[in-house]
């Protein structure tokens with residue numbers, strides 16, 4: 001409302017509100033809108049009487065009411081708008097700012113460095129075979145969980161997760177991954193992402209430094225940013241993360257995120273020499289290594305590589321895992337294995353931070369693991385992914401008629417295909433999406449945008465059936481050639 005509207009004629013006739021009420025509403029709105037600024041004098045009663053053809057008593061009654069309700073104040077010179085009008089003014093301004101200025105600075109830093117694309121498309125990196133998941137067995141396990149413990153499962157539950165699941169995870173990790181742990185060290189989280197966030201909250205202070213692999217996992221970058229950590233990107237080569245010796249002195253890190261079993265996304269396996277060196281240096285520097293073991297269950301070649309966590313007693317390792325690949329991503333169950341030494345101190349904070357919940361799924365998963373269905377499913381999926389990887393390799397060999405090098409594939413659900421720089425991976429990735437497949441650009445995983453070292457494609461084979469590879473790779477080859 002413009003202040004001059006105060007003087008515009010009042011509504012008249014049948015159904016019009018009383019004139020005093022109309023005038024009062026006008027003033028209130030004009031003050032709230034900031035049209036009548038704080039400290040400004042209200043118009044004289046005489047001018048209003050003349051303009052609006054209302055009685056002086058009506059105007060005086062309106063002014064009294066404005067004073068009574070705190071919209072105005074009386075002083076020797078007349079009636080003035082109260083400071084309250086300013087508050088509303090800034091509230092309006094803040095509405096205008098919403099969307100940028102009102103958010104924390106870290107929101108901008110958490111913007112994705114890459115577009116993950118439509119994950120329902122074939123060739124999506126890291127996506128398991130959704131249509132091969134034994135959904136009926138899973139539903140039965142959930143039903144049994146509900147029957148065993150109604151209505152108890154409807155409550156919050158243990159903040160660290162269902163004891164039966166923590167026990168099943170600990171048992172599984174000891175046997176399958178060589179992790180040194182007891183159930184008491186296991187915290188059930190919302191996927192690996194929840195575990196990464198917990199690592200930041202429990203083990204780092206704002207402003208401290210965190211290292212991550214480059215190219216590397218965007219999820220950990222976001223978790224580090226959310227904790228106001230300074231991120232240092234460390235290069236990766238065929239032997240995994242490559243930490244320059246001087247970095248330990250010049251930019252020591254509180255947290256170091258690594259994917260040693262299957263570097264994401266290059267597929268490199270961290271060599272034993274580098275694992276031992278990393279543990280020794282981290283011990284000396286007071287760093288925590290976050291071992292993100294996101295897809296090591298699907299080992300396709302050579303001996304299984306045990307987890308770093310179990311390599312040496314009391315290694316400074318925070319072990320993170322997920323059921324997103326072994327079960328399905330929507331389950332949103334992952335876990336963090338706390339180091340024995342740090343567990344005690346962290347429990348009170350964890351009890352405050354976490355609220356339990358998702359008990360039905362957790363109990364069903366515990367039964368799935370303890371009853372052997374989980375390992376049977378893993379066995380079936382391992383064979384399936386091996387076949388699918390082979391089919392993808394053959395299709396690349398046969399149809400991708402440009403110079404390339406296939407990397408990774410010792411485990412997991414994707415291959416990395418290096419391309420000469422002339423074939424720009426981001427352009428090819430975008431074109432592949434337009435053509436109905438979700439091929440990732442390797443360089444887009446690099447915070448440093450080291451295009452020369454990381455030009456290539458990240459191709460998933462988990463959620464793509466065998467017969468699809470030949471036609472898809474033929475189409476992809478056409479896109480590659482057209483963009484060379």
Ligand SMILES: Cc1ncc(COP(=O)(O)O)c(C=O)c1O
Pocket residue numbers: 126190191192193194217219259264292294321322323324329333334
């Ligand atoms: C390196 C890495 N860590 C963790 C995950 C899984 O995260 P979440 O359990 O939150 O689904 C992924 C999935 O792509 C990943 O690539």
